[in-house]
Amino acid sequence: MPLSVRPTVAGDADAVSDLLRVCYTTLMEPGYPPGALDRVLPLMVRANPALLTSGRYYVVEATDGTVVGCGGWSLERPDALRDPVDPSLGHIRHFATHPAWVRRGVGAALIERCVVDARAAGVRRFECYASLVAGEFYQSQGFRLLGPLDVRIADGMVIPSLLMIRDRL
Numbered sequence: 102m103p104l105s106v107r108p109t110v111a112g113d114a115d116a117v118s119d120l121l122r123v124c125y126t127t128l129m130e131p132g133y134p135p136g137a138l139d140r141v142l143p144l145m146v147r148a149n150p151a152l153l154t155s156g157r158y159y160v161v162e163a164t165d166g167t168v169v170g171c172g173g174w175s176l177e178r179p180d181a182l183r184d185p186v187d188p189s190l191g192h193i194r195h196f197a198t199h200p201a202w203v204r205r206g207v208g209a210a211l212i213e214r215c216v217v218d219a220r221a222a223g224v225r226r227f228e229c230y231a232s233l234v235a236g237e238f239y240q241s242q243g244f245r246l247l248g249p250l251d252v253r254i255a256d257g258m259v260i261p262s263l264l265m266i267r268d269r270l
């Protein structure tokens with residue numbers, strides 16, 4: 102089925118939050134030890150208002166307009182938003198595919214759009230804090246694993262993740 106990718110606007114917040122919730126609870130939670138995500142998941146399934154209006158965050162829509170995927174990139178690090186940015190390094194942000202739509206190219210379409218727009222903005226490499234269930238997806242998109250990483254979500258809350266890099270866009 103044809104898919105379209107477009108940048109999000111503030112009004113997409115509810116659709117994106119709904120998608121993050123169903124995706125992360127269905128696809129991500131089973132990849133972690135029982136209870137490991139109980140405290141962090143409620144924070145992670147909220148659409149990020151700054152990302153939504155950045156022009157660098159996208160939704161994938163099916164032909165009937167249903168939002169089936171979301172994801173994007175930023176120059177800011179997800180866990181250190183106030184750190185100085187490296188304008189040649191982009192950070193992959195908040196990717197999710199609806200569980201009913203996995204393995205149909207939604208995630209790949211998002212990466213492709215991120216690459217095109219980031220390259221045009223002068224970015225040369227992508228870094229990604231991948232969930233424990235997403236390593237193979239990112240590997241298929243040209244990323245390589247640097248190692249495990251505990252990503253800080255809020256004070257005293259971390260999520261075990263994978264640090265991945267794509268050296269060339």
Ligand SMILES: CC(C)(COP(=O)(O)OP(=O)(O)OC[C@H]1O[C@@H](n2cnc3c(N)ncnc32)[C@H](O)[C@@H]1OP(=O)(O)O)[C@@H](O)C(=O)NCCC(=O)NCCS
Pocket residue numbers: 124125128129170195196197198199202203204205206207208209210230231232233234235237238239241242
């Ligand atoms: C990771 C995720 C976004 C991938 O989305 P997707 O739309 O299913 O990805 P695609 O259909 O574009 O997959 C492209 C390729 O990635 C690889 N891939 C994707 N999911 C995979 C899986 N579960 N296991 C192994 N390889 C996988 C395959 O090579 C696939 O190609 P193929 O289907 O032709 O074999 C989706 O599984 C997801 O939302 N996971 C839960 C949330 C999450 O972890 N998000 C990432 C946060 S960092």
